[in-house]
Amino acid sequence: MILKSAISGSITRNSHARVVDELGKAIVGGIYSPGAVLPGDAELAERFDVSRTVLREAMKTLTAKGLVVPKARIGTRVTERSTWNLFDGDVLIWHLESGNDPEFISNLAEMRLSFEPFAANLAAKRANGAEIARLFACVEAMEKADAMDSFAVADLEFHLTLLEISKNPFMFSVGSLIEAALVTSFRLSSPNGEPRRQKATSDAHRTIVKAIAAGNGNEAATAMQAVIIDGRDRIAGQITRS
Template structure:
């Protein structure tokens, strides 16, 4: 049961979050119908307005389609907006397995090395200063034994600073959209890190090449960092499944 004293907007977001997670986890299969409006109202203890807003949100993410004749049906996986932050977060929560890790890193390998190339070539002095700042924060977090979330946030901000420094609008949009995926993978890596100094060294190689304005070296360093991260993270998904 959801908290009744929350605003309608917040309540609808909670309902959407719960139903969306149920869809992504496979509880509601593609082609199947969601429970009718009155059933959802009773199940969640909310008004029809709240349920309608929640369903509208899920339709906007292409998880469901609403039809006056057939009701609300779950759309095929191919229709889902997989770059939507919430959809991605639901997938990670529901099925953090090797396939999703591969998908995340294949996507990152498609644009982060190039973003590093562009950051080295086209990044401003301010861009590079921000990358330096986030790298120093990452180093300090490691040296001070900060909590995993603090370290992973520092690493996340470092990567986002590089993406922003590319000045490629589409890269920046993708980086923002997949922030939840970057955060989850970063936290997993940091939580199971056995050689933190190696992680710092990999980030340092990227930073050094970017601020030295060596585009090719920056791209190669980022590709190596991502490949190493993927190889460290994949075995963890096997452990989690077991």
């Protein structure tokens, strides 16, 4: 969902989702800072041209994401960032849309480094031949991609497939973090259109698969770590130059 939204540049939203999206972006983007009280129901209902029922449901959604908390006789207050659910796809999108924050991107890379290399290690121990073939197919799709969006989709498919074949369900549940990181890469530094770099990136992913196929977990983990660090540094370089 995150990547598809970034590729298309838009997403169809009903009234409830539109209110959630606009208020969520305003909160994450700092228009409403932690501790601030949101405008009252009447004002927001008029602003978004929605019923009080739709507005209440939107507030429940934002509350579930950890962004706001209702306070009796006070109103709906924005919570501290430490309570926000950063594993939530919408919250990640709002972070990405609020600008290229080097600290956020660095934190995202640190999280990936904490679990993806280990997932690669597990895959080397648990993957069967058909699953390894799926990974090789993803690499081939990356190498042959003739557009940025097709490269990004193949890249995402590679990493989500690897989490899946680690056969640890908790691994797959954090796939949204990878998707957010690849959206940033898609927007700032996709190698598509640069044949040499596209091949180098594809080869780096192929190195991971070869290590998994050989049953060498340590090599697979090291190769995955190198891929994540390379992507992180490339994005940081683009932000510095922009």
